[in-house]
Amino acid sequence: MIEAFFETAAPRAANVVLVLEFAMGLGLLVGARLARKGSFRQHAWCQSSIVLLNLAVVAVMMIPSFRDHVLPRIPAKLGKAYYALATTHAAIGTVTELAGLYILLSAGTSVLPEKFRITKYKAWMRSVLVLWWVVLLLGMATYTRWYVPHLFRK
């Protein structure tokens, strides 16, 4: 099982993304604890850098992959898990990353006019954390379906 995991058909870039994204997911949990302990500055730094780093990973790795491998096949082949997983992941992932950026802009900067800023921070941050992990798990499911199919084969 462990060997099967490391001996996937994945290109190196996908493995790097997988490990990086898992680390970022854990990083957000650590960051959430910082807020609970009252270290708000560190919390802000931790979560902001992860949201921005993720933006870079999504822009450089995931969007081009989505454009090349998924976009030409939908909606025609959405019935196949291969495309359905990636599409669901990308859709919720887009919402989550945008929500993360919105929190960052609202809480960390003054670029947004007053009336567009968040007031219910806790609710927003908690929801994004939960969504983030849903997206992360969907990303891992996508990876598994794309590169580790012998786990499900006949």
Next chain:
Amino acid sequence: MWIVGMAATAVVALGLLLAGSPKVAANTQQAATEVKIDNFSFGPVALTVPAGTTVTWINRDDMPHTVVSMDDSKTFKSKVLDTDEKFSFTFSKAGTYPYFCSIHPKMTGKVIVQ
């Protein structure tokens, strides 16, 4: 009575054999210019053909693959081939043409043109 059954079976088997054999011969000939993609691999991994042959790759796997030649000038390069999609290329010059799948770089094969 059982002997009739046996005889009938033998006749049917013989008939199938006779009907089947020309088809088998045709298949092997055709297989020489076809590379099947299945289970994350190209089959045959190395294909030898005379110059001027058109080689067709067909994806029988349940996930997309590509066929991309490894030389710098990318002599041939397919689109992403989903299940049952095909790609063909005609090899006019002799030489060895290694290729790989750009989605799964560990998948490789080669065409030897004589």
